[in-house]
Amino acid sequence: MIRFVVILFSIFIFSAAVTAQAQASKEQQELEKERQQLRRELEETQEQLNKNKKTTKEIISQKALIERKLSLQEKVIDNISQDINFLDNTIYKSQRDINKMQLLLDTLKQDYAKSMVYSYKNRNNSDFLNFIFSASSFNDAIKRITYLKSYRNYREMQGQNILRTQELLRNRINDLSGTKKKKSTVLQVQAKEANVLQSQQEEKDQIVKQLKAQGKELNNVVAAKKKQMAKVSNAITAAIRRAVEEAKRASAAKATEERKNREAELKAAKNSSDNNDNTASTKTIAKVPKKTVIAPVNKQSELLNTDAAVTLNENFKINQGKLPWPVDKGYVLLHYGPNKVGDVTIVNDGLSIGCDIGAPVKVIFGGEVVLINNYDDVELVVVKHGGYFTAYSNLTGVNLNKGEIVQIGQVIGKVGANLDGVGEVKLNITKEKGDLNPEQWLRRR
Template sequence: MKKLIPLILVMWLVPAVLSAQNNNQQSREELEHRKRELQKEIDEANDALRETKKSTKESLGQLRALRDKITLRSRLINNINEEINFINGDINTAVRDVKTLQKDLDTLKAQYAQLVIYAYKNRSSYDMLNFVFSAENFNDAIKRFQYLKQYREYRRRQAENILETQSLLNKKIESLQGQRNKRSDALKTEQEQRATLEADKKEKDEVLNKLKGREKELIADINKQKKDAQKVQLAIKAVIRREIEEARRKAAEEEAARRRIAEEKRKREEEARKAAIAAANAAKAANTNNANSSANNPPPPPVAAEKPKEEEPAATPPPRREHVLEATPEALALSENFEANRGKLPWPVDAGTIIGEFGLHKHAVVDKISVENDGIILGTAKGARVKAIFDGEVRAVVVVPGSGYVVLVMHGQYFSNYIRLQSVAVKKGDKVKTGQTIGTASTNEIENLGEVELQIFKGAAKQNPALWLRRK
């Protein structure tokens, strides 16, 4: 049994190590993936901060970039701490394995030492031959000879087990040292990130204090932006209202035409029925007069007008559309396809970040004021291409003072609206495809970046565009 200890040890250690590796592999890969993504986003925030710093004075863009960096770096530090916890677990496991292997190695060495001592004491060839030939019979001698042979083989295997166990122990010790070095590097990285985080927080506080000193200027900008947004909303709602009214008018005209055609058909059928009855009566009267020439025979009564047949029930009307803008099969299919792509629509710019969230929010500097966005504001490169997020038809291209060009694309009962465009490449009535360029982003000189606002409407109801776009 003792000679099986190293084999059992290896059989126990290998599955245990593999199981631990399999259990942790996915989590480790997720950590590494998150770490790379966070570092990428931090680099993007640094790029945005460098661009905004080119401005002559502090801006909301600088504050936003710094806050993004702080949030992302905090997540990165948490990610590193999770990695350190994994490494600590590996170190603890490796320490236990080293202790177990060392203990078993000591046992093997002690057993082998006993074998060596016994072999030394019985090293004489005469003793071995005497042991074999002192058997009572030939079979017993064969058994004794086989025993000696097995004993030598067992001693050889013991020596090999010691070497294998020693090799496994050395690998475990080497792995343990590697894990400790890895933990040391991770701790160093974590400390560096914390130092950078504190510097970012300090810079953010400085920018915030300088911006608070320009509160009156910021409030004036907020009020101007609100007025500009109201103008945009009035223009957009006017277009949507016009489209709805036009769709209703067309639907009413189609219904009136259908009823007029049905009424004319009914009149023609009625006149034809009456004419047939009159002709039948005249023919019958003539036949009767010829057959009954005697004056004593009165003429037969005229043919009674047949009772008009009851009209057959009209065919089952088509299913009622959810919205008047889905009155045609094409428009309905477009709406359904648009809805099916919720959360999977492409971004309208090749590279950019959300710098203005949808809905009502407290201002980043002036706490007593709230700002409301009817869509999401995307920061991108100056003059960047702005693309359609789905197939549709351009229903309006208008210029709104303070907001540049505004393009409305209709997708059934949905509208995607592109605001703050510097130039446009489409006109009303154009059919556009997903990814087709419709214009270029405007430039925010204060923050030194390009801007475009994306709005999505379902009929006249605003939607949160961030929920419709695919995650980056």
């Protein structure tokens, strides 16, 4: 029984080692795939930065691109660190399996040596014959012969197990050696990427230094941006206010129409009651108003005055964190909230995305166009989604009409150049009572 357990244990060690190795390989492949994607994004960001430096002296966008490069580079290093952790774990498991196999091999060799010593001591044929003929019955003799055959087979199986375990041990040692070499290579890559990160940090520090040196010129740029942001914000606020007023008027008109219908029904019921007895007419008049009473759809907002508006509002809400970006490629130029630019702070009520001039801009969720506005030679589009609004500013080539229904992913215009000559689209997400952070609503890129 003990020998059988030893054999099963050797098989279990081999199966576990193969399974663990396959799983680790799959995880490392996923890490490598993620790393390749990060490198592609780094290359795209570097191309945008090079293009920016050639076409404009706009330092704010350069700072945003450098910050994006730093973020991507840090993700690459974190990815490599995870790979190193997997390799460390693989090395630990391989060493553990080697120790177990070595122990198993020693046990098998000791057991085999004992059986060989026993066989040597009982090598005389007369001993085997005496063992068989000393049986008390014929059946007992048959059992003894069977036992001798089984013992001989067991010794052969012992030898095979020793050879198999030695082969497994050699393979595991080779795997361990290969993993250690791979870890050494990955560590070198990590050191190289850390140097790249350091150089990028120095580049960012240089740009920040230039921003601080711009002084009055930077203040003028920031003042112009704030003025433009105010125009967009006021236009969005006005569009929301008009949408609320239109919803109120629609609700009032609907209530007036329902009241007229009830009055007409009551009048018809009263005329009908003149041809019946008093009891019957009283029951009829009492029942008619109850059938025509319609409860309001939603009391929280005038904008949610229909079932369709409520459904659209809920669908937009449950997609928080899953909405697509308005452009296929781009980088965050200014985040939502306060942004430090040199010694100046710009408070952004939306998300400013830098990208190529002329790139298509897509609506991030289906809804109704409630505003198309021109300002500073560019355009603004506001779309209503129940009680939510999305606004896309700094557009060109808008070909829409107010009241038009747009679908998610539909192109509504192109990216225009901002005041500094850089491609930019600004996304605002608002509710009736305030701004929301678009980065919390868009999916991670």
